[in-house]
Each structure stands twice: as structure tokens, then as C-alpha cells.
Amino acid sequence: MDTAAPIGRNGAPALFHDDPGQGIFRFSPRVYSDPELLERERRRIFDRSWLYAGHESEVPQPGDFLTRRVGGRPLIIARGDDGRIRVFHNSCRHRGATVCRHAKGNTKSFVCFYHNWSYDNQGGLDGVPGRDAYGPGFKAEEMGLYEVRTQNYRGWLFACFSRETECLEDYLADARAYLDMILDQDEHGNAILPGTHEYSMRANWKLLMENTVDIYHLNSTHGRFMYDYVPKVLGLKPPNPRTAHEGALSPRELGNGHAVIEYRKFSGVADEAKRKQWEARFGKERATSMLDYTRTLLLFPNTLYIEQRRVIRTCFPVATDHAEITAWPLMPLADDPEIRKQRLDIYLSFLGPAGHATPDDVEVMELIQKNCATLPEDAFMDCSRGMLRDHPLPSDEVQMRAFWRRWRNLIAQ
Amino acid sequence: MSPAIADRELRAEIEQFLYEEAELLDNWRLDEWVELFTEDAISHVPALDDPDRDPAQSVFLVADDLARIRSRARQLLGDTAWAENPRSQTRRLITNIRITSVDGIAIRATANFLVQRCRMERISTFVGQYQYKLVRQEASFKIAERKAILAQDTLRSQGTMSIIL
Numbered sequence: 056m057d058t059a060a061p062i063g064r065n066g067a068p069a070l071f072h073d074d075p076g077q078g079i080f081r082f083s084p085r086v087y088s089d090p091e092l093l094e095r096e097r098r099r100i101f102d103r104s105w106l107y108a109g110h111e112s113e114v115p116q117p118g119d120f121l122t123r124r125v126g127g128r129p130l131i132i133a134r135g136d137d138g139r140i141r142v143f144h145n146s147c148r149h150r151g152a153t154v155c156r157h158a159k160g161n162t163k164s165f166v167c168f169y170h171n172w173s174y175d176n177q178g179g180l181d182g183v184p185g186r187d188a189y190g191p192g193f194k195a196e197e198m199g200l201y202e203v204r205t206q207n208y209r210g211w212l213f214a215c216f217s218r219e220t221e222c223l224e225d226y227l228a229d230a231r232a233y234l235d236m237i238l239d240q241d242e243h244g245n246a247i248l249p250g251t252h253e254y255s256m257r258a259n260w261k262l263l264m265e266n267t268v269d270i271y272h273l274n275s276t277h278g279r280f281m282y283d284y285v286p287k288v289l290g291l292k293p294p295n296p297r298t299a300h301e302g303a304l305s306p307r308e309l310g311n312g313h314a315v316i317e318y319r320k321f322s323g324v325a326d327e328a329k330r331k332q333w334e335a336r337f338g339k340e341r342a343t344s345m346l347d348y349t350r351t352l353l354l355f356p357n358t359l360y361i362e363q364r365r366v367i368r369t370c371f372p373v374a375t376d377h378a379e380i381t382a383w384p385l386m387p388l389a390d391d392p393e394i395r396k397q398r399l400d401i402y403l404s405f406l407g408p409a410g411h412a413t414p415d416d417v418e419v420m421e422l423i424q425k426n427c428a429t430l431p432e433d434a435f436m437d438c439s440r441g442m443l444r445d446h447p448l449p450s451d452e453v454q455m456r457a458f459w460r461r462w463r464n465l466i467a468q
Numbered sequence: 469m470s471p472a473i474a475d476r477e478l479r480a481e482i483e484q485f486l487y488e489e490a491e492l493l494d495n496w497r498l499d500e501w502v503e504l505f506t507e508d509a510i511s512h513v514p515a516l517d518d519p520d521r522d523p524a525q526s527v528f529l530v531a532d533d534l535a536r537i538r539s540r541a542r543q544l545l546g547d548t549a550w551a552e553n554p555r556s557q558t559r560r561l562i563t564n565i566r567i568t569s570v571d572g573i574a575i576r577a578t579a580n581f582l583v584q585r586c587r588m589e590r591i592s593t594f595v596g597q598y599q600y601k602l603v604r605q606e607a608s609f610k611i612a613e614r615k616a617i618l619a620q621d622t623l624r625s626q627g628t629m630s631i632i633l
Contacts, residue, residue: 248525249518249521249527250518250528253516253622257627283542384527395525402527407530408623408628408629409530409628411549414629415550415551417628418551
């Protein structure tokens with residue numbers, strides 16, 4: 056049974072073979088290598104989805120700004136003198152040059168150096184040299200920086216380049232409850248720490264989305280971390296692959312391509328004082344989940360939150376075989392310095408671009424990329440793990456299939 | 469001996485030490501390299517946007533103490549550091565060596581580096597400044613602090629960093 060219409064070259068095999076009854080889920084390696092599909096991704100996914108753009112803690116004061124590419128578009132995220140955070144295209148309304156060429160800072164105005172048009176920190180046009188040369192049709196109030204549709208969800212700033220897309224809350228679907236469960240744990244709020252990791256890989260962006268929610272590969276790919284760093288530096292027992300999933304919850308599809316995996320906390324003892332408080336506040340089931348389990352949340356299309364490492368990670372395509380990865384640790388504001396240090400170490404040592412796991416993940420993703428462009432036309436990738444199990448495990452591939460089914464629906468429709 | 473000559477001799481000693489360290493790294497003699505550090509040593513690669521922040525309060529690329537320096541070396545010498553298996557070839561050029569302070573047996577020195585890495589037909593280059601705190605020990609030195617400060621704004625061009633800088 057093929058649920059997707061064949062697309063691409065005439066007579067080319069279908070992109071997907073999805074047969075839940077038989078436990079078959081396969082897709083063509085073209086999903087990673089076909090430039091035509093990347094073009095569709097840009098138009099149908101990145102131009103229409105809610106994309107994580109930043110965090111309000113990155114621009115805490117009026118006048119604070121940062122510049123960043125989101126969905127491949129250069130943007131300014133600025134907190135105006137009125138305290139509101141806005142997102143703008145970083146492009147002058149006169150002839151389109153970049154108005155802000157600094158990574159971050161604090162400013163009253165953004166000045167384009169081409170003809171010195173200037174904008175206030177709320178995006179309004181407030182200076183045009185030789186203003187008298189323009190006629191009555193030139194209305195400064197209509198010539199502010201192009202503003203991007205933005206929603207702030209509990210500090211997370213999402214941007215969307217389409218007016219037609221549903222509101223963020225509807226877009227998040229059931230992922231919203233998991234985001235709440237994650238954010239509720241920081242009772243005194245949280246903030247992004249300085250030192251953003253900006254790196255890249257010569258591989259398709261979707262490989263990172265899969266890899267970050269892939270538990271199956273942990274022991275095989277990350278042996279160096281599990282069997283050296285964990286016991287010899289952290290002094291902890293590495294998880295036993297045979298028993299690691301005892302008591303694990305099944306991965307869940309959360310609608311609109313979002314998914315979550317939940318697994319028992321790798322180490323550490325739950326804070327029993329918190330348990331009482333949280334059981335009263337959130338109910339027993341939710342409190343248990345928050346204290347004893349940890350989650351990796353995939354927000355379609357390209358945002359990940361890895362709770363154990365406390366990191367928000369995004370991935371954008373530059374080309375079919377080139378992706379930019381950015382990662383920001385989100386730390387609780389009320390943090391003991393020693394615990395803060397441990398949290399940072401847990402992030403850096405595993406997921407940092409110079410850590411003991413990410414370079415190896417990038418290695419494997421780049422190997423896949425090299426192969427997928429040269430395989431026979433009827434070659435396929437298998438993504439059926441755990442498909443027929445009543446209670447799939449985090450090490451199964453439910454979460455990847457959730458992503459792929461949404462991707463397929465958007466790309467093939 | 470005049471101060472100028474003493475300075476020149478110390479600089480020559482440090483230069484020799486740094487060249488020997490570079491040779492250990494370039495030749496994957498990492499088990500010997502870890503022996504260059506003091507017990508309380510640190511080895512850092514700070515964030516690219518501001519090298520002067522505190523690794524306990526901000527994100528670094530590498531923030532290793534001795535246990536972590538040893539673990540990194542062991543992992544790279546083992547066979548499951550896939551990003552370096554097969555191993556890359558590196559060659560480092562070390563220049564502009566300057567002593568910035570001498571305090572008893574503790575010497576602070578800086579040097580510029582260019583590390584070229586080649587692996588599987590791809591070449592990447594890392595350029596920056598080393599900041600060392602060395603302590604005199606017998607005829608040589610031990611490294612108490614080693615900071616490799618990269619002169620670039622992101623890691624996008626190299627991808628990741630799987631070698632020791």
C-alpha cells in the first residue's frame with residue numbers, strides 16, 4: 056500500500072511505503088538528496104510553519120536586539136522602548152540593504168548605511184535624509200521594517216512567515232502540554248545562557264531531527280561517552296542497554312508532526328521535597344513524569360528540546376547536503392552554582408560541537424548523506440522499528456514516523 | 469646575565485616546549501600529552517563571541533579539568549571516537565610566542581596557532597591564540613592552564629571540532 060503519490064522524475068519510485076498492518080515504513084533516500092524536494096520544503100514547510108526564533112531572555116531590556124537567520128531569512132529580534140519584543144526582516148525599506156549588522160546589542164535605532172534611512176527599536180521609520188524629495192504617496196508610517204508574525208509562548212519566541220497558518224497554540228497541538236510540563240519545572244523562570252553554539256554539518260537537516268530522537272543508536276554510536284566519560288569522569292554506572300527501557304513510556308505522536316520520547320532519568324535522585332509540592336500542584340501522574348522521567352520533544356519541523364541536557368536545538372537547510380545547527384542551553388534562574396556547573400557539563404560533554412557525541416553523530420549523518428545521493432533508484436531507508444509492538448519503546452521509531460508522515464503530507468500534497 | 473638575555477632564554481625554552489607539545493598532538497601521542505598537565509590543570513576553548521566568560525555560567529566549547537583532559541585523550545585513542553576514526557592528519561603552526569608575565573615559577577605566555585586538519589579529502593583550518601599558564605618543573609614546564617581562543621565568530625565553516633586544538 057502506497058499512501059503517497061509518486062513525485063519527482065517520471066517513473067521514479069514512490070517516496071514512501073507506509074503499511075502499518077505489515078509493519079513496513081520505508082522511504083526513498085531522495086528525501087535527503089533531491090533539490091526539488093528541498094525547494095518544496097522551503098515553500099511548504101519553512102514558509103508556513105511556526106519556527107523557534109529565540110527566547111525572550113536573550114533581549115531582556117528595552118533596546119536589546121539580536122540578529123539571526125530563521126528559516127533561512129535574516130531577522131532582527133528587538134525589544135522596543137515600549138517593552139514589546141518584535142521580529143523584523145533585517146532589510147531596509149528603501150533598497151533592501153541590511154539595517155543591522157551586529158550579532159547583538161542595545162540600540163535606540165537601526166540605521167541603514169546605504170542612504171542613512173533609520174528605524175526606531177519598534178521598527179518605525181524615523182529618518183529619511185532629504186525627506187522633501189518624496190511626494191504625498193510616501194507615508195513614513197507605512198514604511199517601517201517588515202514585521203514577522205510572532206508569538207511568545209512562555210518565553211519561547213516563534214516566528215511564522217505565513218498569515219494563513221493557525222495560531223501557535225493550535226499548531227503545537229498536543230506538544231503544548233509537554234512544553235508546559237518542561238517549563239513548569241523551572242518554578243522561578245529560566246533563561247538562555249550566553250555562548251550559543253553555532254555549527255553545521257554536510258548532511259540533510261532532517262537527519263538531525265531523526266538523530267536527536269534516536270535512542271537506538273546511543274550505545275553503538277556513543278560508546279566512548281557511555282563507557283569512558285560516564286563512569287570515569289562522572290563516576291556513574293552506564294545504562295545497561297538490556298534494562299535501560301524498563302518502565303519506559305512509549306513515544307507519542309503529538310499531532311502536526313510533533314513527537315515526544317520519555318525515558319527514565321539517566322541518573323540522579325528525584326528531589327523528594329519537590330515531589331510532595333508538585334503532586335499537590337500538578338497531580339501525582341504528572342509530578343511522577345516530571346521528576347522521574349526526562350523528555351526529548353520534537354516540534355515540527357526543526358526544533359528540539361532535549362530536557363536532560365536542557366538545550367533547545369534547531370536545524371535549517373542551507374542545501375540538501377548542508378545544514379546549520381544552533382543550540383542554546385536554557386537554565387533555571389534559581390540555580391545553585393554547583394548544579395549549574397553540572398548542568399552545563401552534561402550539555403557540553405555530550406551535545407556540544409566539541410563534545411563526546413555530537414561530532415560522532417555528525418560523522419554518521421555525513422556518511423548517510425554521501426551514500427543516499429548515489430544509491431540505486433529503488434533503494435529505501437527502513438524506519439519501521441517497533442511498528443507492530445503494542446507498547447513501543449523510546450528506542451523504537453514511532454517519533455521519526457510522526458515526523459515523516461507530517462513531512463510527507465506537506466510535501467506530497 | 470642581563471634581563472634581556474634571561475628573557476630571550478626563557479622565551480626560547482617556552483618556544484621549545486610548545487613545539488614539542490604540538491608534535492605530541494600532531495602525532496597522536498595523546499597519552500604523553502596528558503602527562504604535560506598539572507593535577508589542577510584546566511584546558512579550555514571558550515565561546516567564540518567572548519573568551520573571558522566564566523565556564524560555570526556560560527557555554528564553552530571545551531571546559532576540561534584534568535579528569536576530562538584524560539578522558540578526551542583516552543576516547544580519541546580508543547576505537548569508538550568515530551569522528552576521528554580513521555584519524556585525521558593535523559599540523560599546527562605556532563608563532564608570535566610572547567611571555568606576558570612571570571611570577572615565581574608561574575609563567576604566562578601567549579602564542580598564535582594555525583591548526584590544519586585533513587580527513588577524508590576535507591580540509592579545515594582553526595586559527596587563534598593560545599594562552600598558557602606554565603609552571604616550571606625541573607628542566608621543563610607543566611601546563612596549569614591552556615586556553616585556545618579561536619579567532620572566528622561561529623563553527624559553521626568547520627562543522628564541529630573533534631580534534632584537540
